[in-house]
Amino acid sequence: MSAVRGRAGLLACSCDFDLPDEAPRGAGSPSLALIAAGFSFSILAQALAFAALPIAGAILAPSPAATTAPVVLMLAGAALSTFPASFLTGLFGRRSAFALGASLGVAGAAIGAWGVASGQFAGLCLGAFWLGTAQGFGLFYRHAVGSSPRAIALVLGSASLAAFAAPAVVGIAQALVGPLAPAGALIGAGLAQVCVLMLAAPLPSAIELGEGERRWRQDTPGFIAVTVAAALAWFGMMLLMTGAPLAMAGCGLGLGAASSGIAWHVLAMYAPAAVIGASGWRPPAAPTTFFGLGLLAIGCVLVRLQTSAGGFDLALIVGGCGWSLATLGATQWIHARGEPPRALLALHDFALFAGAVAGAMAVTVFA
Known part of the structure; x- marks a missing residue:
């Protein structure tokens, strides 16, 4: 216990979750790098799961x-965890909340691999x-x-770095376990979540990397519009990510091509x-969201016309770019209006995952 916390008359638990750090807040680059790396490994786990689960399920x-x-x-687990992820970061700090999410991901990957x-x-x-x-927290x-x-x-x-690692992990799984490659991919997802857990440990409990907290400026119609647009983008994204591997399998393309x-x-x-972040360009948030939604719709149409691996790749790239712009625009719109209430952030993320669940359930359009 520190001298600051150990003053007379103060009762404190030595197993406290995340008391505010005594180091200066707003450190900037180190915390931003840790968050970016943790998010990248979380998306790597997601990519491996999406490559393995449709085929394992089939x-x-x-x-x-x-x-x-x-x-x-x-996706249902991700949707249900959005509210705990939002509120636990306030109650126990980001470090504990992100570590909890990663721990659940490690357990889930192990159970899923055993099931396969x-x-x-x-x-x-x-x-x-x-x-x-774990994805809801991520x-x-x-x-x-x-x-x-x-x-x-x-x-x-x-998270674009995860795209380079996922095929390599799947290739290793295929080489090591052959027909049980989906189980190997899920183990790889578990190892990625271990990395997320390790990166969460040194995070400060409170992170202020933005331009300062400002009072949230209420705009209910605008919030509903961008949230619905982003949810539709997640609906289309899930049609692609869930349906494309099955459609590729129907064309005689295996796990390697799907991954x-x-x-x-x-x-x-x-x-x-x-690219947008590195360039410093700030595109208008709402138009970016709706333009991305339209681009994703084009990708969903293109993927239904493909029979070759290259054609599927092209359709997936077009759809992915659309999802990126829609999600980025919606996130920036929300934060541009000040410090969002935690309930609002949770509701927004819940709507995104709800759209993704609907997209997964509507995957029969690929039949």
Whole structure:
């Protein structure tokens, strides 16, 4: 216990979660780098899960209707964790909240891999749900850098690095375990969450990297509009990420081709934000959101016309760029109006994952 906390008459628990750091706040670059790296590993885990779960579900599902159940449960877990992720960061600090989310992801990856290896569809579904809760916490990283548009864009853009690692991890899994490659990919997702946990440990409990907190300026119609647009973008993104691997399998393309397509999609989902953040350009938030939604719609149409790996990759890239712009624009719009209430952030992220769940359930359009 520090001398500051140990004054007479003060009762304190030595296992306190995240008391405010005594170091100067607003350190800037070190915290931003940690947040960006943690978000990148979280997205790597997500990319590996999305590459493995549709195929594993198709193999283990007791009926064709249950094929997408693991993906739907993963997204449902993410949606349900948005409110805990938002409020726990305020109650216990960002360090504890992000570490909790990563721990749930490690457990989910282990259970999911066991389910694949043992042929237990229920185990796969349970692991997918816990992986989803980790993603709900991971998505909150983009809210942890304050109101700076450049910081938000850099955090989102950092996840483009996951696109380069995901195919390599899947390739290693295929080389090591062959037919159990989906289990190997889920183990890789668990290791990525371990990295998230390690990066969460040195985070300060309170991070002020933005342009200063300002009172939230209420704009309910605008909030509803950008949230609905972003949710529709997540709906379309999930149509692509869930349906494209199944459509590719129907064309005789295996897990390797599917993981490569998903990797290109993930790169396109975050590279535009990286470019915008690095350049310092600040595109208008609302128009960026709606332009991205239109671009994603084009990608969803294109993917239904493809029969080759290259064609699927192109459609996934177009859709990924659209999702990137829609998500970046919506996030920047919310934070540009001041310090958002935690309930509002949770509601926004819940709407995004709800759109993704609907997209996963509507994946039959690829049939």
